[in-house]
Amino acid sequence: MTYLREWGVALCVGALLAGASVSQAAFLDEVTISEWAGTGDNEAYVAIDFKDGGEYAFGVRFDGTITGLELHQILNDQTGLDVTFEDFGWGTFIDGFAYDGHSDSGFAGGEDWWHYWVSDDGENWTAPTYGIADRTIIDGSWDGWRYGYSYTPIPEPATMTILGLGGALMVFRRK
Numbered sequence: 156m157t158y159l160r161e162w163g164v165a166l167c168v169g170a171l172l173a174g175a176s177v178s179q180a181a182f183l184d185e186v187t188i189s190e191w192a193g194t195g196d197n198e199a200y201v202a203i204d205f206k207d208g209g210e211y212a213f214g215v216r217f218d219g220t221i222t223g224l225e226l227h228q229i230l231n232d233q234t235g236l237d238v239t240f241e242d243f244g245w246g247t248f249i250d251g252f253a254y255d256g257h258s259d260s261g262f263a264g265g266e267d268w269w270h271y272w273v274s275d276d277g278e279n280w281t282a283p284t285y286g287i288a289d290r291t292i293i294d295g296s297w298d299g300w301r302y303g304y305s306y307t308p309i310p311e312p313a314t315m316t317i318l319g320l321g322g323a324l325m326v327f328r329r330k
Contacts, residue, residue: 188214189254192233195219197294199226200277203236206267206303209257211236215292223290223298246286252300259302272299 188200189211195218202212213236215221215229224240224247231238239251239260249269251260262268272280273290274297283290290298 188212190214190230190234190236191216193217193229199292199294199296200298201226201230202277202297202299203252203254204299204301205252205254205257206259207257209255211254211257217292221292223287223292226292226296226298227287247288249287249300252302267303270301270304272301273297274299 191214193216195216197217197219199215199217199221200212201215202210204210213230213234215226217226217229221229227238227240227249230236231240235254237251237253237258238249239253241248241250249271251258252269253260259267259269271283271287273283274280275295277297280297280299287298292298
């Protein structure tokens, strides 16, 4: 019966590692800033991946700190990037982007919605637990947006099944 416990632990660890391995998102194969906005000594960046494959990066210069909402408002006001903001009364969300003939907006079912990512270095990305209005942008910050597909740290259904099987084997072993 020891083998059941070992298999259960192995299945659980494997499933957790499979879920963790997708916790980072990669944006832009090659970083070229499409447009710059703002003025100041600090720089922050926004990477946008449209569903049709269009990939763009934008830079914003500023002094001090700004919020993620202010970052996107500067881009909307001073570049060709059109940002659609939605205020639901309890928070402002970005519901769409349009640029250079590419456009995605709203929720179209499944993964078809804008997935939000943040990074301090443009390489290591995480899905934040806060919205753009609560994000503090400092020199070197990156915000990333991807429409239609996500690399979220939430385990996929197969991973949850493996976790369940591993847990069941561990419980069966204890009986």
